[in-house]
Amino acid sequence: MYEVTLRRREPVAERTLAFYFDKPAGFSHDAGQNVMLSLIEPPAMDAAGPSRPFTLASAPHEPELMIATRMRDSSFKRHLGSVPLGTRLEMDGPAGLLVLHEDVSRPAVFLAGGIGITPFLAMARDAEKRKLPHRIVLFYSNRRPRDAAFLAELERLQGDRFRLVTTMTDAPEWRGERRRISRELLAEHLPDLRSPIYYFAGPPGMTMAVQGMLSELGIAEDDMRSEEFYGY
Ligand SMILES: Cc1cc2nc3c(=O)[nH]c(=O)nc-3n(C[C@H](O)[C@H](O)[C@H](O)COP(=O)(O)OP(=O)(O)OC[C@H]3O[C@@H](n4cnc5c(N)ncnc54)[C@H](O)[C@@H]3O)c2cc1C
Numbered sequence: 001m002y003e004v005t006l007r008r009r010e011p012v013a014e015r016t017l018a019f020y021f022d023k024p025a026g027f028s029h030d031a032g033q034n035v036m037l038s039l040i041e042p043p044a045m046d047a048a049g050p051s052r053p054f055t056l057a058s059a060p061h062e063p064e065l066m067i068a069t070r071m072r073d074s075s076f077k078r079h080l081g082s083v084p085l086g087t088r089l090e091m092d093g094p095a096g097l098l099v100l101h102e103d104v105s106r107p108a109v110f111l112a113g114g115i116g117i118t119p120f121l122a123m124a125r126d127a128e129k130r131k132l133p134h135r136i137v138l139f140y141s142n143r144r145p146r147d148a149a150f151l152a153e154l155e156r157l158q159g160d161r162f163r164l165v166t167t168m169t170d171a172p173e174w175r176g177e178r179r180r181i182s183r184e185l186l187a188e189h190l191p192d193l194r195s196p197i198y199y200f201a202g203p204p205g206m207t208m209a210v211q212g213m214l215s216e217l218g219i220a221e222d223d224m225r226s227e228e229f230y231g232y
Helices: 075-080 114-129 151-157 183-189 204-216
Strands: 002-013 016-022 034-039 051-055 064-070 088-095 108-113 136-142 162-168 197-202 224-228
Touching: 002 064, 034 064, 034 075, 051 064, 051 114, 064 114, 108 114, 108 204, 114 136, 114 151, 114 162, 114 197, 114 204, 136 151, 136 183, 151 162, 162 183, 197 204, 204 224
Parallel strands: 108 136, 108 197, 136 162, 197 224
Antiparallel strands: 002 016, 002 088, 016 064, 034 051, 034 088
16 A cells, blocks of 8 residues: 655546656556555545546656546545645555566557556557567547547557557547447458457446457457446
8 A cells, every 4th residue: 555646637638637646665567557546534425435446547667657537526536636736645556467468479459448548558658668579559449539538649659569540439520430449440450350469448338348349259368358447
């Protein structure tokens, strides 16, 4: 258990904030892992209580810890969104197995729904920093461009080893891809659907749909790693 100090808040998409904390001495994590954040002596809370799990969207080499979340009307988020900078929170972790595999002969396919981008942002930053040889394709699905946190940064990170496929499913003006993540979309961008290890994160409806689609494609359970962001 650590204590962390809130340093700043920044908007990263519509109704979506990034929160930055000092990294406590002795803390380290792998890109893709999460922590449990708890308010200390919170005001009256609703039934969901004073703690929430969040993925660390910052990469391990960064001096600060960062999480990003959709701001909704739960008492936890109202409080997190309004406490003074300098407020301390409890942090438990890191935890979680959504970390990049070691076998570099196998590509990684990341499938992100909305704020489910957080583990993949950390992994993309980490892969860039450490010059990891993995081939990575990120499919990033949002309703509209203004919902897509960190999109400009992800576009900049593209290169020989990291490709981005962005889809906006509810934006008639969007000139790029607008289909949901589907078998057809994957097949158009991946030369071989069977060789990658698939990672996916997002709201439960999205992760359930992706799991079903990958199972239908015959992808083995061992080749799927996911995080369901319950509460959405
Ligand atoms: C490993 C992990 C990583 C996550 N990373 C992020 C992230 O990076 N960014 C982000 O925005 N969100 C993330 N989430 C989701 C986050 O923890 C919150 O649940 C979400 O932000 C909604 O919080 P809320 O305060 O808006 O809603 P809440 O008021 O918390 O509503 C939550 C609802 O979920 C229900 N619930 C509570 N616990 C569970 C449970 N264990 N299983 C099923 N349902 C439950 C509650 O009963 C309630 O109805 C992550 C979740 C997990 C598990």
